[in-house]
Amino acid sequence: MTRFAEPQTLDGWSWPPGVPPPVALAETRAGAATIRYPDARAGTADTLLDALRAGSRALAAVPVREVAAALGAAAVRMTERLDDNLAAVAANAGLSPESTRAALAGMADSWTPSALAKLVREEFPAPEALDGFVPSGSRSIRAAGHPLALHLGSGSVPGVTATSLIRALLVKSAVLVKPGAGDVALTVRFAKLARAAHPALASAIAVQYWPGGHRDWDGWERAMFREVGQVVVYGSDEAIESVRARTPARTNLVEHPHRIGVAIVDPARASASAETAAKAVALFDQRGCVNPQLFFLLAAPAEATRWCGELAGELEKLSRTLPPAAPTSGEASAVHQTRGRLALKAAAGEAVRLWSPAHGESLSRTGPPAHVGAPAPAEPPEALGWTVALARVEDFVPGGARTAWVVPASGPEACLAGLATLLDVLPTAGVLQTVGVAGPSLGDAFAEALFDLGVARMVPLDRMPFPEAEWLHDGRRPLGELVRWGERREDA
Numbered sequence: 001m002t003r004f005a006e007p008q009t010l011d012g013w014s015w016p017p018g019v020p021p022p023v024a025l026a027e028t029r030a031g032a033a034t035i036r037y038p039d040a041r042a043g044t045a046d047t048l049l050d051a052l053r054a055g056s057r058a059l060a061a062v063p064v065r066e067v068a069a070a071l072g073a074a075a076v077r078m079t080e081r082l083d084d085n086l087a088a089v090a091a092n093a094g095l096s097p098e099s100t101r102a103a104l105a106g107m108a109d110s111w112t113p114s115a116l117a118k119l120v121r122e123e124f125p126a127p128e129a130l131d132g133f134v135p136s137g138s139r140s141i142r143a144a145g146h147p148l149a150l151h152l153g154s155g156s157v158p159g160v161t162a163t164s165l166i167r168a169l170l171v172k173s174a175v176l177v178k179p180g181a182g183d184v185a186l187t188v189r190f191a192k193l194a195r196a197a198h199p200a201l202a203s204a205i206a207v208q209y210w211p212g213g214h215r216d217w218d219g220w221e222r223a224m225f226r227e228v229g230q231v232v233v234y235g236s237d238e239a240i241e242s243v244r245a246r247t248p249a250r251t252n253l254v255e256h257p258h259r260i261g262v263a264i265v266d267p268a269r270a271s272a273s274a275e276t277a278a279k280a281v282a283l284f285d286q287r288g289c290v291n292p293q294l295f296f297l298l299a300a301p302a303e304a305t306r307w308c309g310e311l312a313g314e315l316e317k318l319s320r321t322l323p324p325a326a327p328t329s330g331e332a333s334a335v336h337q338t339r340g341r342l343a344l345k346a347a348a349g350e351a352v353r354l355w356s357p358a359h360g361e362s363l364s365r366t367g368p369p370a371h372v373g374a375p376a377p378a379e380p381p382e383a384l385g386w387t388v389a390l391a392r393v394e395d396f397v398p399g400g401a402r403t404a405w406v407v408p409a410s411g412p413e414a415c416l417a418g419l420a421t422l423l424d425v426l427p428t429a430g431v432l433q434t435v436g437v438a439g440p441s442l443g444d445a446f447a448e449a450l451f452d453l454g455v456a457r458m459v460p461l462d463r464m465p466f467p468e469a470e471w472l473h474d475g476r477r478p479l480g481e482l483v484r485w486g487e488r489r490e491d492a
Contacts, residue, residue, distance in 0.1 A: 009033070015044075022042045033185065049224075053147070055200075058204065067172065076113070100158065146229030151177045154234040156181065156287060169194070180234075231252070233254070261289055263438065266297075277295060294396055338403065352390065393418045416453070434467075
């Protein structure tokens with residue numbers, strides 16, 4: 001495989017059967033792909049909604065177990081033939097083919113028939129409640145997704161929108177999904193496979209990319225917000241606030257803002273902790289909330305320095321087996337600024353150390369790191385690679401691009417204090433999603449303290465990048481947040 005994906009031209013829509021193709025197209029760039037999508041003047045909203053309404057009625061009549069099996073079969077077919085679409089997915093996401101393959105292989109484990117069946121059972125002890133009223137003590141209960149749903153994806157991590165699509169269909173919502181610009185290829189591919197897996201899914205799925213929040217699409221978006229029963233939105237605070245301001249009160253709104261992943265590592269009690277940490281950082285090129293960006297290391301400063309050297313060495317190895325994609329000019333500028341700022345702090349005598357290919361720090365597991373001097377000259381984008389910074393939590397700036405910030409901590413209480421400081425440093429509160437753990441055992445009191453700080457998920461570090469299907473999502477049930485409930489009571 002080549003290190004970087006080859007350019008591709010992709011269709012950014014996949015509509016139900018019977019919906020005429022768009023009469024005019026627009027284009028945008030995402031990664032190494034050109035995305036063609038329907039022009040804002042195409043006027044297809046009513047036709048698309050009518051097709052989805054028909055699909056909703058057909059989907060409602062199918063037992064939920066049958067829906068889960070069909071979706072799982074589509075996912076299996078996609079992974080079995082991953083190479084057929086790998087180049088397009090990699091180019092669209094702006095990831096190397098090697099990284100794309102590793103990311104999709106891990107993510108697809110949560111889409112298998114057994115994983116989806118387990119998700120439904122975990123969420124609904126009586127899954128038949130999604131098919132009709134079922135007895136539950138002194139009453140009968142019913143659960144159902146909204147007949148029409150709109151899911152707005154975000155970012156450039158492939159597979160996120162497909163997961164959102166699967167969840168909507170599991171609760172029997174006919175759904176229009178708007179992928180993030182970097183997630184179009186995989187979403188379109190999965191939608192086509194799902195349609196082929198079951199006739200009731202054929203008219204219940206629509207995929208369409210458009211530039212969210214653009215003034216030319218404001219009328220389209222407002223019509224969708226008004227006509228669907230539920231809007232699920234992933235994105236920045238600004239994007240979510242824009243959707244919230246335009247969504248009618250009667251439309252159920254589910255919000256998933258950007259979040260940060262953190263890890264706690266005890267190198268004395270976790271084998272191969274640097275290797276595990278490096279892989280968790282490198283997957284998806286650290287673009288997801290499931291990637292750790294900040295590490296609290298339960299070690300003295302000298303041990304922390306040695307561990308950072310190990311982490312740098314493991315990241316360098318992964319730069320060859322899972323090569324990072326060439327960053328955009330904005331990403332490259334942010335990395336250069338971060339490295340330059342930290343290098344200047346180190347040169348001024350502050351307790352900061354920096355490892356990166358550009359700064360020439362030692363990659364030896366045991367040798368002392370080299371002196372950090374003035375910022376290195378700008379290197380070509382493909383040479384950015386990775387960064388390890390040993391610094392205070394107050395210096396942390398979320399940035400991704402395989403950047404690992406390491407903060408020595410004397411014990412669990414120091415980790416909690418550091419996380420509290422982090423929430424003060426970051427521009428928005430409530431941004432913690434997952435804490436990955438390698439080494440220490442989380443007692444009840446420590447877990448309670450993390451929960452009080454807003455942490456929604458505490459898991460082993462090696463499992464952090466690939467949440468299982470039934471794991472909580474932003475502290476909520478992944479299917480539970482999508483359903484409405486009804487009950488029927490009889491006189492005793």
